[in-house]
Amino acid sequence: MAHRVLVFALCVAMGPGLGACAGSGAGLDSNGRPTGSEGGGGALTADFQSIQDNVFTPICSVCHAGGAAPQGLRLDAVNSYSMIVGVPSTEDPSVLRIKPGNPDNSYLVQKIEGHASVGAQMPFGGPPLPAATINVIRQWVTDGALQASAIAPATGLAIVAAAPATGEVVLESPPRVIVTFNRELDRSQLGPSLVQIERVVADGGGMRLEIPVDVAVPTGNPFALLIAPRVRLGDGRYRVVVSGSAGLHLTDIAGNRLGAEGERISLTEFTVEANP
Ligand code: HEC
Incomplete structure (x- = not known):
């Protein structure tokens, strides 16, 4: 409960129009179902950018962003990939958040499916993601959890x-x-x-x-x-x-x-x- 209040306060503080608050996620309806091509990210497909635009940014980063992100897990567009792929979870460090090729042993998948060893099903306090959305995320992990859009080429290391x-x-x-x-x-x-x-x-x-x-x-x-x-x-x-x-x-x-x-x-x- 306390978390819902916090989210609500956050949304009010950020004001309307940011589109980052629960229920107003671009690309998903109020139950977290993909709405087709009208959202910023387009229809949900099994690639990282689509999952970021349709799920992580509109639904998860409401809580999972910034210095107070639960369990230090940030799912905003800038940080999420490096936060999850090959990185141990905080709640159960023996399980990687995303283990490429292995959705069953990926903690993030366990959390959205509601059978992780610690804590609640994600999104916390909200309706679970629809099975179709979870399956798309599982497919991305099965396919190797690639970051399809390579970061813009540059001359030096930065x-x-x-x-x-x-x-x-x-x-x-x-x-x-x-x-x-x-x-x-x-x-x-x-x-x-x-x-x-x-x-x-x-x-x-x-x-x-x-x-x-x-x-x-x-x-x-x-x-x-x-x-x-x-x-x-x-x-x-x-x-x-x-x-x-x-x-x-x-x-x-x-x-x-x-x-x-x-x-x-x-x-x-x-x-x-x-x-x-
Ligand atoms: C309303 C706030 C809120 C939202 C929205 C939310 N989470 Fe969480 N998340 C939490 C809290 C609080 C915890 C720690 C308590 C728990 O696990 O029950 C947590 C823990 C986690 C963890 C465990 C991290 C670790 O390293 O141990 C994962 C993975 C996770 N969330 C994924 C997600 C995903 C994916 C979404 C979007 C589908 C999401 N969360 C949406 C609040 C939220």
Whole structure:
């Protein structure tokens, strides 16, 4: 119940015309059924862009967006792919949110079908998605959970998005920071000292408190870098940096490097405020 009230308050705060509030989702009627071609995303088909436009954006991102997204799961258009494909769920970390090729063992599918091991059926508090919609999502996973529309080609390696994003305040210690790039990353370059999370100490005179992390590029999504702190992040400000040194650099598979030799590059800088 509390969540429904929150959603309602959010919709009022955002005002009409944004089309992001429950029940007004483009491409779906009030029961979450595809309405054909009149919505922004067109009819629902088994490709990522269509699922994003018809389901994740209008229905799920009402709650699953920003620093207060439930379980740190953001399903807005910028972040969703990197948040789900090959990434462990928060509620049951032994199950990936989306396991390419395997809908039965994909936590997100279990959640919309209502038989996940933890918590409620999604969308939370609302009518379940119609079976036809769930089947389309299952089909996309079975087909390999591809991100059909490749991100626009660019010359160098660049950051597309980060969650938490720079300047954002999150209400709990994120299980992992997810940074999305425009090109496929080279897994062989991932060394233990390549990426760090450091606590930003006010008046620290340049002092850096490093948090131990595990860094990975998930199976199924070579565009994403997952940086998991090994300890809970207490309240405070954090910066995630790449420091290319000692022959290790963050590079894409074509050898394009992020930043110059010895340069420290901030991927994102955010604040944890679990106890405001
Ligand atoms: C009204 C708010 C709301 C909406 C809308 C909503 N969710 Fe959720 N979601 C939650 C809350 C709250 C939780 C945590 C509690 C729970 O699991 O019951 C959650 C948890 C989840 C989780 C577990 C994440 C993890 O890593 O453990 C998944 C997956 C999920 N939601 C998917 C979806 C999808 C897909 C949609 C759209 C079809 C959706 N949700 C719509 C509120 C919402």
